[in-house]
Amino acid sequence: MDLAGHHPSHYRLLCTVCGRRSPDDGLALGCPEPHEPGLLRTEYQSTAFAPDPARQGVFRYHRWLPVRRALPDTGRTAVYRSERLAASLGLAELWIAFNGYWPERGGELTTGSFKELEAATVLGRIPEEAGTLVVTSAGNTAAAFAELCARHEVPVVIVVPASALPRLRTRTPGGPSVRVVAVEGADYADAIALGDALAARPGFTSEGGTRNVARRDGLATVLLAAVEAMGALPDTYVQAIGSGAGALAVHEAALRLRCRPGHEEDPLPRLLLAQNACYAPVHQAWRTGERPWLTGIEQEQRAAAERAFAPELTNRRPPYDVRGGLHEVLTESAGRVRTADATAARAAMEAFRELEGVDIEPAAGVALAALRDAVRAGELARGAKVLLNITGGGRARLARDHELTAHQPDLVVPREAAYRAGEVAGIADRLALRDRRPVVV
Template identity: 40%
Template sequence: MTDYVLESRCCGEKFEDRDWALDCPNKDGAALIFAQYAKKQLEVKDYLPGLYKFSDWLPICRILEGSGAPVTYKSEGLAQKLGLSRLYITFNGYWPEKGALMMTGAFKECEAYTVCARTNNHYDDKIMVVASAGNTARAFARVCSENNIPLLLCIPEDCNDAMWAARSLNPCVKVVATASGSDYFDAIRLSNIICEMGNFYPEGGAKNVARRDGMGTTVLSAVTTIGRIPDYYFQAVGSGTGAIAAWEANKRFIADGRYGKNLMRLMVSQNVPFTPIYDAWKAGSRALLSVDDEVARQQAGEICAKVLSNRKPPYSVKGGLFDALTETKGDVWVATNEEAREAMELFRTLEGADIEPAAGVATASLIKAIKEGKVNKEAVIMLNITGGGIQRFKREHNLVYKKPDYVFPIDAEPGFIKEKVAELFG
């Protein structure tokens, strides 16, 4: 078991992780808690499988079967095209030649394998609930299925094509959906109602330290491969949790003392026209700007990177994305569907792997930043490819798709939802 304590961003209270804590016990306002690890210098344990080689900085009590890990390499093709001398790509997905073996094709596996290995007194008698727009659901489905962990996934029905696997899921994993035309926020509402039932508990999203520190392994991979903290960090964001995780990992490396003292400038990006984080940041606002629910659903339906469609990201909360961007002197970029697809094709041609639309958004934003002279071409740049190799994986495997066990109307009443969910697990 990793030695760590939890700490509140708001009051500084330190406390043990005894019961799946998602908030400070003092209930001291809207603030994220984070993990303080006993080991200040990271030892990469290559003898442990997959992600768990970074266990010194993961809040875990066990090792699960089947994990992959982020792989960082120095770019040649894309770097040359952009005139960059030190562009490093951290690849999350399926690319066996590079040693990338995430069988669901996205860095959401980093979250799932850490969350499901966290100390949890609910293992034996309750069911974990996860809301997702696609990739997270697929990752948790795989981890829980292969390790016999009870799970209920809540997804928008329009994202059901993301629910594939190389083998049929264990019956311990069930899926419910909000009807066509809904979005990720509707799936979150559904999950919140279900978690009011006594035998279910929330995974926690950005509040879960295991989710953030699992995502932060992308930075652990990059820094230990490069030998120093990068100057810039590029990633597309829906919730921004991955960027918050990168910021937190960055500060652990500063405390480590062997990799530099700089904060990476977080360069995050969104997919036009769904841009709540971009809009708030450019308005200089800590609070997200108000958008009509139907308008937001329509915008989310238009973007090619569906996984970026989070209407309620942890942006304003203390220790959230606004603080991370402010402290790192970061910025928020946008890319259209066309720009994202062009970047996806460019990456495939120059680097040799297919990437997902969200990674295309990040790559397009890097291209823009270089063209506009916003990034020093001699700087050490980390490009977080959050999903890739999925098209190849699909070609090489016979996939099984999981249909929802029940589809709820968008405006379903709480009582009806609880009744139907109880029947699923009856």
């Protein structure tokens, strides 16, 4: 479904390093100029925050999305003011941004995760001649792209650690457009390495992860939906992070909202980010200055990541020091990073279910546990406007209401294959054959 008047000229790409502005071909992931790495951002012709009442789902915010088409039947964030959980935390104004399946609250994300927001926007951005998209995931992003690519018949290769396969369940069966590659003995970083290598092959296109402006602006709609409901920016924004794309997106959206006439002096939301206690590279970097992805021993990093309560938060190479990255947005927002262990996260998940009435995912449990600790430590004023991003939830309800399809891998490859050019070429050839039978390489 095309968006009238939304040729990609309704926005430009801005390099955060050199300030270069350029039109978007729908695939750009970085600036072509020779300089240090930096994230691209979007600049929209419209500076007004004007949700479109004629559209449903994430494309309600199409004026601030880098898209050329809208996908029908997409969901968006359901935002409401909490009473019971807020009271238990001792907060006067706690708002929940619920991203998942909860029909009574308007939660219609059919894979139970806010990754569906980014998948819809990425598919709305890419040109039709893009070729086969390559997406790397630790679980939730894989499910989101599998669902939407199957539904809209967009060719995609999804690369996941084999341990993530149980989370790859969707309402729409895979079909011939969706191919899954499982990497045995791998973590998220290994899957990324294989995905990058495959995307460099002819006929394949990298989705790009955090570097993709569509991913971040899709996730930014969490804040846009919240501002619609709240009438103002929150004082504090709370989210669990792996790569931190959602946190970057919310900060970028806050900067955009602050550019509206009369809002130039609005304070930016203070980011409160959370990670697993046993594996918290961003927390370590922010608190100590030590970058574990540069100084840590890989074997120790892998072992720590494997113990994580919420494995989707275990990105070993987060976009921290890159221009426009996590260090920059934490600094600009006077942000903080906390950790939560498995016991605290499980207790938080149970508390949310009892007090709010729906199940939430482990990552959201980590975020809620971190918020509880921050309140107890006196880091948040009782009257502060707090926005808690429940990044995934309602999956137990979803499984009761709908039949879900488990996606079986088309290829199963060893971790070492990601680092051998000859094996990557063979994997690409096998995928091009579109033989739906699983093959162990």
